[in-house]
Amino acid sequence: MKMAQAALVAAIAAAVQFAPLTPLSAEEGGRPALMIEIDGAIGPATARYVKEALTTAGERRAEVVVLRLNTPGGLATSMREIIADVLGSSVPVIGYVAPAGAHAASAGTYILYATHIAAMAPGTNLGAATPVQIGGPLPGLPDSTPDKDGKDKKDDAKQPAPKDAMTAKATNDAVALIRSLAELRGRNADWAEKAVRDAASLSASSALQANVIDLIARSPAELLEQITGRTVEVAGGDIRQLATKGLTIERLDPGWLIRFLSVITDPNVAFILLIVGIYGLIFEFSTPGAIAPGVVGTISLLLGLYALNMLPINYAGLALMLLGIAFLAVETFNPTVVLGLGGIAAFLLGAAMLFKIQAPGYQLSWTVVIIAMAMIVSMTVVVLGSLWRARRNPARVGGQAMRGLPAEVLDWSGSEGHVFTHGERWQAHGAEALTPGEVVEVAGIKDLTLVVRRRSERTVSEGGV
Template sequence: MKLFSYCTRYLPRSCLLICLLLFSAVLRADIWVIDVDGAIGPATADHMERSLDKAITAEASLVVLRIDTPGGLDMAMREMIKVILASPLPIVGYVSPSGARAASAGTYLLYATHLAAMAPGTNLGAATPVQLGGGSPGLPSMPGSDDAKDGKPEGESKENTGAAPPGDAMERKVVNDAVAYIRSLAQLRSRNGDWAERAVREGVSLSANDALEQGVIELVADSMENLLTQLDGRQVALDKKSVTLSTAGETVHYQSVDWRSEFLAVITNPNIAYILLMVGIYGLIIEFYNPGIGLPGIVGAASLLIAMYALQMLPISYAGMGLILLGIALMTAEAFAPSFGLMGISGAITFLTGSIMLMDTNLPAYQIALPMIIALTVFSIGLLVFALSMLVKARHRKVVTGTEHLIGTMATVGRVDGVNAWVWLEGELWHARSESPLQLNEQVRVTAIDGLTAVVSKPTEGEY
């Protein structure tokens, strides 16, 4: 405000007008480009949602989602689609550059946008839920096809088949839900719903030109400039009204990924979240066993909190988490109460099984690497079984530091003055107290240390 008052008071109006025009041109970009790059997850959804909010605040006229994704998590995808459907700005989905794809969850995103475009050499489709992929025999087929008979051989009557197996029923529910979802998006945007259903049920894909011919997309553009040229003058249905796009000569703002989204992408990487979880658990175990160090407890608590924040956004299996904790508990118990390896081996197997089960999804991008699991399992065995067992043995060793190690040692009476006596103890002259009178040069045993006084007693015969 002070800067604005200074400018209005001392600058000529012509200079002020020029400055305001330049300032508004810098602040305002009519077309925003937001990248949806890589596997769709919490970080991708967070970046897109916050970038779209910024575009709305900046009063942008159009948002372009530049898509290149192999798919991702269903929960993150649905959150992004909700934001797209509720957007007051027209949103164009653009699969770019050449060689990019909008597979699986990316197909749903493209169907949700107001206008869909693709660059030559790109593809979309393969929208079957990944958990049911891999040629599962229970996948339902398109109605009317030869194999749409509950997976039974041709000629076998339905009356004799009985109820479908529970696994098949669950698969059908998931696929039918996905079909209904993508069909509703196709109907909303007046696109080819039949092909969308095939993309879910059969996992089919389309190239850019084929997608244009079949009414899956509206445009094929080889560059952002060409896309904006083709968009100019097009009608878009927005909030039950028709909006004409004006993209010729408009400024374009490319919204980059900020530090928050990058940090979220790092910690929601399943391998990183898994490591943080282990660091947190081990740090707290070491701190609880040997309190006072501080550093393991601080690092462990911080790592565990970050891991919990990341894992609550990922599709984790609570059974897998429980097995991990049980495995750590068994290996810790082996260190404190050796059972000839029974609890240690059982804990290692339980820990390994829980780590494999931890991520409740078949998406490759959200799986914990098997070498990482094996390495941490071996490290856990070494830390919890061998290292902690060595610490336990060390705690049972004879004390060699402090005043405690003086208890039980032999001392020589070095001076007697009436009722007061002093003894030589490890080269030092200590004031001594005894229930019986002490004689000069007499050998005594230290039974306790009371401040700066050694409590001694005469040893019995044969105790020397």
């Protein structure tokens, strides 16, 4: 009897082990389908948004996360962060290039290759994954386009080696990354390499035929219907069979902090914050007690430095910019012309060198640089004009300002006495004998002693002390 029971248990266990998994319906599973959207250039804010969204999906035990892509590319550092988060996700991530007319270019292609299931909407494209962070095209790379005989058009004797070692290094690293992702997901690794080396692109239908993507779906609902029943391997080696048919998609929008981060990490905004911060502090130091310029300047400078810290910048360019601003500030208070011209040159050179990237959406606009430079130069010219006019006008303070003031004699003995002028009692000296109550004129000042004289007839006619 015991042997029969043991045999029955073993048979049931074997049946359970080898029976095909049946996906649960939306009502039975109870797990949500979440959607996160990448629209525009990929940067630090995008990477943080994806990380937080995948963390939320794991906490809520979501069935899948649909990562909708429409991007021209972005920063390689942020792209690698997103890829690492997708590969480490405990929730299946479905890459979906949509809507019609969207594209997943450059960094978007790498991310699509990293997702567990890759899909595209009709009328979309992907590719052009050549790294551009270190600048533009890849000179000297051999043409690997197949000829009519199916052989590559390679001729080592005729094709020169890459001229830029750093460009070749970055390209080979990008090729290794995208090939590893293709091999991990069972997709076309040869075309992936071609997308990096030759900036190749594919439409949705061509990508499906080339085994670059897994399916084409016209809408998110159709996407969920097509992937239901598919099995994927998530982080940790767990095998998941998807039960997505009939699920309602819930979109996860970025919070205010991520939206704010996406604004200040724009190179042009970071550049403007840096300029505002520096000149706010200069105004505060030149006019202590104004408070507002110091507060605004400090906040802007810290935000600008925080944004620059998250972007790949050239510190030599930043140093040149700061040196140029310092020269212009010194020129404002001590005109020399040479410092002003040197400051303008250093500022423009630093701005040109500041960002060592050419990724889409992360170029510093020369319009912003020229406008900022024009405002700085205009402010310098205005201040210099004010200083020049102040030098030409009569002195308003100090000993020079005392000349010509009327003074009333309080007491006098010989050639010395005391007079009252400018609201104060002064010791005075004069070459003439004066009488108390007489109104005289200040001719000068020497060692805190006024030199006085009798007033001229024209001055007397004006009258008053």
